Structures are given as structure tokens and as C-alpha cells.
């Protein structure tokens with residue numbers, strides 16, 4: 453199977469036009485879907501070991517434009533994983549209390565503790581995306597955040613948190629198609645938000661903002677993965693593969709049995 457994901461080299465210049473959102477490898481859909489299913493079985497076993505070991509954790513950050521497929525990917529990639537060991541935290545527009553603090557204040561408490569996988573649906577990266585595009589804070593404030601984010605992520609990595617960051621890359625034309633589907637399909641009407649339209653008009657400014665964070669926050673300890681995401685089954689395989697590869701590399705181990713277990717007799 454072809455290269456699962458496109459990882460920019462640390463601190464390399466990114467032009468998102470160089471990354472094809474339609475890319476879906478050379479394999480048939482049914483083969484890729486079957487491969488994803490096999491990977492999910494591995495993920496279940498690895499997650500079980502991670503939880504039992506309880507010494508390290510995995511933080512998955514998902515970022516995308518509206519309709520980019522964050523929700524769909526979460527639904528597919530984690531199906532079958534023990535829900536007791538995985539949780540999803542969506543980050544919406546900050547509350548007044550959150551705005552009264554530094555931008556990482558609301559993020560830090562949701563970092564997964566030892567044994568857990570945590571998924572951020574949007575994240576601290578909104579503070580160099582929507583905030584930058586809409587001038588919600590002055591430029592001198594958001595400019596400093598790339599370093600703040602890198603330092604924050606370093607802190608987490610030093611505390612045994614592995615970080616995997618995915619940008620789901622869709623085209624503007626694909627977004628139009630997906631927004632239209634939300635208008636046309638009664639079961640999807642609820643997902644249509646008129647507020648997505650002004651954001652769509654800022655597409656180019658968002659691409660610039662993404663390019664800069666993909667460049668500046670792609671550290672060797674917390675790499676970004678640019679996921680071609682127009683094709684949903686390919687997107688799901690790419691993310692599942694990256695997670696399984698990372699969990700295998702983390703190599704969690706069941707703790708050794710407590711001494712004397714073999715001598716214990718369970719009374720009738």
C-alpha cells in the first residue's frame with residue numbers, strides 16, 4: 453500500500469497547493485477498507501495494552517476546514533476501540549472565562565493521562581487559525597503562539613504523551629459538494645450551519661494560516677500529517693495506519709503479574 457500520509461519535514465516551507473486532496477493511492481477501495489479493518493483490530497489490542505500499562509498516553513489532534521471530516525474520521529477510526537480508554541474533546545469558541553486566561557489554559561486539563569488516548573476535535577491551533585484570520589487578537593500576540601505551542605507540546609512529550617497531529621486536507625470544491633449535501637439531505641440538514649459560508653469566503657486566508665502552522669509547529673517530537681481527505685475511505689486508512697504505527701512504536705506492555713498470583717485459590 454502506498455505512502456500513508458504526507459509528513460512535511462520539520463521546518464520545511466509548506467505550500468498546500470503542492471498537496472493533492474484527491475490523492476487516494478493505487479489500491480481499490482475494498483482492499484483499503486479491508487486493510488483499515490485489520491488495522492483496527494491491531495489498534496484495539498494495542499489500546500488495551502496501553503491502558504493496562506498505564507505509563508504513557510497518546511494525544512491525537514484533528515484540524516480541518518468545515519466539512520473536512522473530523523467527525524466522520526473519529527467515528528470510523530475508533531469504532532471497536534474500548535470506549536473506556538478513549539475520549540474525544542471538541543474545542544468550540546472560548547467562553548468568557550476561557551478568554552480571561554492564556555490560550556492554553558483551557559487545553560491543558562484535557563490532555564490524556566497515562567493509559568489513555570485523547571482526541572482533540574479542533575485544538576489550541578484554532579488560536580493561530582480563526583484567531584489570526586479574524587484578527588481576534590493583535591498580530592504580535594498570535595505570532596508568539598507558535599513558540600508557545602511548541603514549548604507546550606514539548607512539555608507534554610517530556611511527560612510521556614505522544615502527539616500525533618492530522619490536518620485533513622480537502623479542496624474548496626469538495627467543501628462545496630459537502631455543504632450542498634447538507635442542504636439537500638434531510639438527515640444532514642442539522643449539520644448545515646450558515647456560519648460556515650463566511651468562513652468559506654476566507655478560504656485562502658485559512659490556507660495561509662494552515663501553511664504557517666504546519667511549517668512552524670512541525671517539530672521532530674510532534675509532527676504534522678497532511679492527510680488527503682477528499683476521499684473518505686483513504687483518509688480513514690491514513691489516520692488509522694499512523695495511529696497503529698505510533699502505538700506499535702510506543703510498544704506498551706502488560707504489567708507483570710503481582711507476586712503470588714499463581715498460589716491464589718478463588719473460594720467457592
Ligand code: ATP
Nearest residue numbers: 518519523543544545546573574578579582583645
Ligand atoms: P461541526 O462539524 O459539527 O460543524 P465544528 O468543529 O465545526 O464541528 P462548530 O461548533 O461548528 O464545531 O464550530 C466550532 C467553532 O469554534 C469554529 O468556528 C471554530 O473556529 C471556533 N473556535 C474554536 N476554537 C476557537 C478559538 N480559540 N477562538 C475562536 N473561535 C474558536
Ligand code: MG
Nearest residue numbers: 518519645648
Ligand atoms: Mg462547524
